[in-house]
Amino acid sequence: MSVRVLTGITTTGIPHLGNYAGAIRPAVAASRESGVDAFYFLADYHALIKCDDPARIAQSRLSIAATWLACGLDAERATFYRQSDIPETTELNWLLTCVAGKGLLNRAHAYKAAVTANVDAGQDADAGVTMGLYSYPVLMAADILLFNAHRVPVGRDQIQHVEMARDIAQRFNHVFGKGRDYFTLPDAVVDEQVATLPGLDGRKMSKSYDNTIPLFSTAKQLKTAISRIVTDSRLPGEAKDADSSHLFQIYRGFASNESSAEFRQSLLDGMGWGDAKQQLFALLDAELAPGREHYNALLQRPDDLEDILLAGAAKARAIAQPFLAELREAVGLQSFRSKAANNTAKVKKTTNAARVVSARDSDGQFRFRLRNAAGDVLLTSIAFADGKSAGLAAKAMIQGSDEWQSSESACALWQAGVLVAECEAELADAAVIALAELRALED
Numbered sequence: 001m002s003v004r005v006l007t008g009i010t011t012t013g014i015p016h017l018g019n020y021a022g023a024i025r026p027a028v029a030a031s032r033e034s035g036v037d038a039f040y041f042l043a044d045y046h047a048l049i050k051c052d053d054p055a056r057i058a059q060s061r062l063s064i065a066a067t068w069l070a071c072g073l074d075a076e077r078a079t080f081y082r083q084s085d086i087p088e089t090t091e092l093n094w095l096l097t098c099v100a101g102k103g104l105l106n107r108a109h110a111y112k113a114a115v116t117a118n119v120d121a122g123q124d125a126d127a128g129v130t131m132g133l134y135s136y137p138v139l140m141a142a143d144i145l146l147f148n149a150h151r152v153p154v155g156r157d158q159i160q161h162v163e164m165a166r167d168i169a170q171r172f173n174h175v176f177g178k179g180r181d182y183f184t185l186p187d188a189v190v191d192e193q194v195a196t197l198p199g200l201d202g203r204k205m206s207k208s209y210d211n212t213i214p215l216f217s218t219a220k221q222l223k224t225a226i227s228r229i230v231t232d233s234r235l236p237g238e239a240k241d242a243d244s245s246h247l248f249q250i251y252r253g254f255a256s257n258e259s260s261a262e263f264r265q266s267l268l269d270g271m272g273w274g275d276a277k278q279q280l281f282a283l284l285d286a287e288l289a290p291g292r293e294h295y296n297a298l299l300q301r302p303d304d305l306e307d308i309l310l311a312g313a314a315k316a317r318a319i320a321q322p323f324l325a326e327l328r329e330a331v332g333l334q335s336f337r338s339k340a341a342n343n344t345a346k347v348k349k350t351t352n353a354a355r356v357v358s359a360r361d362s363d364g365q366f367r368f369r370l371r372n373a374a375g376d377v378l379l380t381s382i383a384f385a386d387g388k389s390a391g392l393a394a395k396a397m398i399q400g401s402d403e404w405q406s407s408e409s410a411c412a413l414w415q416a417g418v419l420v421a422e423c424e425a426e427l428a429d430a431a432v433i434a435l436a437e438l439r440a441l442e443d
Helices: 017-031 044-050 054-070 087-097 102-106 109-120 136-145 156-176 219-227 246-252 257-268 273-299 302-330 336-343 387-399 425-442
Strands: 003-010 036-043 079-082 151-153 187-189 355-360 366-371 377-381 403-406 410-415 418-424
Touching: 003 017, 003 044, 003 136, 017 036, 017 054, 017 151, 036 044, 036 054, 036 302, 044 054, 044 136, 054 079, 054 273, 054 302, 079 302, 087 136, 087 156, 087 302, 102 109, 102 136, 102 156, 136 156, 156 187, 219 273, 246 257, 246 273, 257 273, 273 302, 302 387, 302 418, 355 387, 366 387, 366 425, 377 387, 377 425, 387 410, 387 418, 387 425, 403 425, 410 425, 418 425
Parallel strands: 003 036, 003 151, 036 079, 151 187
Antiparallel strands: 355 366, 366 377, 377 418, 403 410, 410 418
């Protein structure tokens, strides 16, 4: 069974070297691991809580999408999408809001910090506090629970939010589950080995401190930024305290153990800071140059980025849409048609009817196929990471409303703006008839 890992990236800034070492690089590496089903999304709804500058958010969305792809994220293997392209997220957000306790949200660190700051300043406790800030943990819970993620890599400041997602999930399961746990309880994952890089002044690299090294700036800009790293006043020939040098800490974040040991010894032997900065530049430029070229090319092709993100959203919604239909039914918002079936004659199911069969293919992905009474394949779904997702999508296909898109050689079935399955053009009519048979059986 694959492990589903989910991470959101808030779109309020341009990625820097610290973001790359601490989040992007380990996440891309994790997405390549066997048995990992990775979901990475641009948390652009969350960005609206922190930023009211539309131009900044728009630029950040573009830059972050290009950065992750330039750093090696395989959008075919991972599911890479924008939060705002998944309408099921906001609907689930409301369902969860209706079971989330106000007392729980009152304990959120960000809200408590805002209240404390207001009280200390002699203001009303909730001055400047928006409902976006207050209910942020519920939206984060919706991001996680919509895809039943098992693991959520976070920094220490976000552990509480994952724990709150667990609390909200348990409450929903208790109130509406009737013996079924709709939501998997996610685990927060904090990697103690993830690099935390110091900035130019030695403090944690952060946009708030204006001490960052841009990730994909030009080589000249990178060299200029490195030259601004603060060092002590020891001259060339004097032994340097390598272990307290943040220049060495940055170097160690990108070099092998052997190279780091050699660099450290050179500092102890009196290497000048100018030479040390030149070696750091050479190291970083060698690692970042290929990605820089790819990044700049992607920025020049925003249509391609849009296609990649929309394809990722289609993959995500193929899971989210049928799951949300189950949640709607659980809370009493099901279609009247599903109830009307109890008052009509049911068509007897036979082995000679059309049917849908799910299976794991040779590439390790799961797909469902619509077969006619003779067993011929009429329609093949898009790929899913696990059998449960394929089964839910097959159920949603039978219950959904069809939109067929045809070309000379192929025909595609779309539902609610999501690509569901494809077939050869000559089989389209037979697929439509078989689907009608299945729906009659459901009724």
